[in-house]
Amino acid sequence: MLIKKTNDIISKQWYYQTNPAHREIWMRHPRSSLYIIPYWIAFWGGMGYASYYLGRMVIGKKE
Known part of the structure:
Protein backbone atom coordinates (compact mmCIF):
# COMPACT_ATOMS: atom_id res chain seq x y z
CA MET A 1 0.00 0.00 0.00
CA TYR A 39 -2.61 44.72 0.08
CA TRP A 40 -0.12 47.54 -0.56
CA ILE A 41 -2.66 49.51 -2.58
CA ALA A 42 -5.18 49.26 0.26
CA PHE A 43 -2.54 50.02 2.90
CA TRP A 44 -1.16 53.16 1.23
CA GLY A 45 -4.64 54.27 0.19
CA GLY A 46 -5.76 54.06 3.82
CA MET A 47 -2.66 55.87 5.02
CA GLY A 48 -3.23 58.64 2.45
CA TYR A 49 -6.88 58.95 3.42
CA ALA A 50 -6.02 59.19 7.11
CA SER A 51 -3.21 61.69 6.49
CA TYR A 52 -5.43 63.91 4.35
CA TYR A 53 -8.14 64.15 6.99
CA LEU A 54 -5.59 64.50 9.78
CA GLY A 55 -4.19 67.52 7.97
CA ARG A 56 -7.67 68.99 7.58
CA MET A 57 -8.31 68.41 11.28
CA VAL A 58 -5.06 70.18 12.26
CA ILE A 59 -5.87 73.32 10.27
CA GLY A 60 -9.43 73.35 11.58
CA LYS A 61 -11.45 72.68 8.45
CA LYS A 62 -14.69 70.79 8.84
CA GLU A 63 -16.48 68.82 6.16
Missing part, protein backbone atom coordinates in the same frame (compact mmCIF):
# COMPACT_ATOMS: atom_id res chain seq x y z
CA LEU A 2 1.42 3.34 -1.04
CA ILE A 3 0.95 6.33 1.21
CA LYS A 4 0.62 9.61 -0.61
CA LYS A 5 2.36 12.54 1.03
CA THR A 6 -0.02 15.46 1.10
CA ASN A 7 2.35 17.75 2.95
CA ASP A 8 5.75 17.36 1.34
CA ILE A 9 7.78 19.74 3.47
CA ILE A 10 11.16 18.85 1.99
CA SER A 11 10.17 19.76 -1.56
CA LYS A 12 8.59 23.02 -0.40
CA GLN A 13 11.69 23.89 1.61
CA TRP A 14 13.88 23.12 -1.40
CA TYR A 15 11.71 25.34 -3.61
CA TYR A 16 11.92 28.35 -1.31
CA GLN A 17 15.63 27.98 -0.50
CA THR A 18 16.84 27.42 -4.07
CA ASN A 19 14.68 29.99 -5.83
CA PRO A 20 17.05 31.78 -8.22
CA ALA A 21 15.33 35.14 -7.79
CA HIS A 22 16.79 36.83 -4.74
CA ARG A 23 13.52 38.20 -3.46
CA GLU A 24 11.94 38.34 -0.05
CA ILE A 25 10.32 35.15 1.20
CA TRP A 26 6.79 36.57 0.82
CA MET A 27 7.40 37.37 -2.87
CA ARG A 28 8.93 34.04 -3.93
CA HIS A 29 5.72 32.18 -4.63
CA PRO A 30 4.38 32.61 -8.19
CA ARG A 31 0.97 33.85 -7.01
CA SER A 32 2.23 36.13 -4.26
CA SER A 33 1.76 39.28 -6.33
CA LEU A 34 -1.98 38.52 -6.42
CA TYR A 35 -2.05 39.00 -2.66
CA ILE A 36 0.72 41.51 -1.97
CA ILE A 37 -0.07 44.18 -4.59
CA PRO A 38 -3.74 44.70 -3.55
Whole structure:
Protein backbone atom coordinates (compact mmCIF):
# COMPACT_ATOMS: atom_id res chain seq x y z
CA MET A 1 0.00 0.00 0.00
CA LEU A 2 1.42 3.34 -1.04
CA ILE A 3 0.95 6.33 1.21
CA LYS A 4 0.62 9.61 -0.61
CA LYS A 5 2.36 12.54 1.03
CA THR A 6 -0.02 15.46 1.10
CA ASN A 7 2.35 17.75 2.95
CA ASP A 8 5.75 17.36 1.34
CA ILE A 9 7.78 19.74 3.47
CA ILE A 10 11.16 18.85 1.99
CA SER A 11 10.17 19.76 -1.56
CA LYS A 12 8.59 23.02 -0.40
CA GLN A 13 11.69 23.89 1.61
CA TRP A 14 13.88 23.12 -1.40
CA TYR A 15 11.71 25.34 -3.61
CA TYR A 16 11.92 28.35 -1.31
CA GLN A 17 15.63 27.98 -0.50
CA THR A 18 16.84 27.42 -4.07
CA ASN A 19 14.68 29.99 -5.83
CA PRO A 20 17.05 31.78 -8.22
CA ALA A 21 15.33 35.14 -7.79
CA HIS A 22 16.79 36.83 -4.74
CA ARG A 23 13.52 38.20 -3.46
CA GLU A 24 11.94 38.34 -0.05
CA ILE A 25 10.32 35.15 1.20
CA TRP A 26 6.79 36.57 0.82
CA MET A 27 7.40 37.37 -2.87
CA ARG A 28 8.93 34.04 -3.93
CA HIS A 29 5.72 32.18 -4.63
CA PRO A 30 4.38 32.61 -8.19
CA ARG A 31 0.97 33.85 -7.01
CA SER A 32 2.23 36.13 -4.26
CA SER A 33 1.76 39.28 -6.33
CA LEU A 34 -1.98 38.52 -6.42
CA TYR A 35 -2.05 39.00 -2.66
CA ILE A 36 0.72 41.51 -1.97
CA ILE A 37 -0.07 44.18 -4.59
CA PRO A 38 -3.74 44.70 -3.55
CA TYR A 39 -2.61 44.72 0.08
CA TRP A 40 -0.12 47.54 -0.56
CA ILE A 41 -2.66 49.51 -2.58
CA ALA A 42 -5.18 49.26 0.26
CA PHE A 43 -2.54 50.02 2.90
CA TRP A 44 -1.16 53.16 1.23
CA GLY A 45 -4.64 54.27 0.19
CA GLY A 46 -5.76 54.06 3.82
CA MET A 47 -2.66 55.87 5.02
CA GLY A 48 -3.23 58.64 2.45
CA TYR A 49 -6.88 58.95 3.42
CA ALA A 50 -6.02 59.19 7.11
CA SER A 51 -3.21 61.69 6.49
CA TYR A 52 -5.43 63.91 4.35
CA TYR A 53 -8.14 64.15 6.99
CA LEU A 54 -5.59 64.50 9.78
CA GLY A 55 -4.19 67.52 7.97
CA ARG A 56 -7.67 68.99 7.58
CA MET A 57 -8.31 68.41 11.28
CA VAL A 58 -5.06 70.18 12.26
CA ILE A 59 -5.87 73.32 10.27
CA GLY A 60 -9.43 73.35 11.58
CA LYS A 61 -11.45 72.68 8.45
CA LYS A 62 -14.69 70.79 8.84
CA GLU A 63 -16.48 68.82 6.16
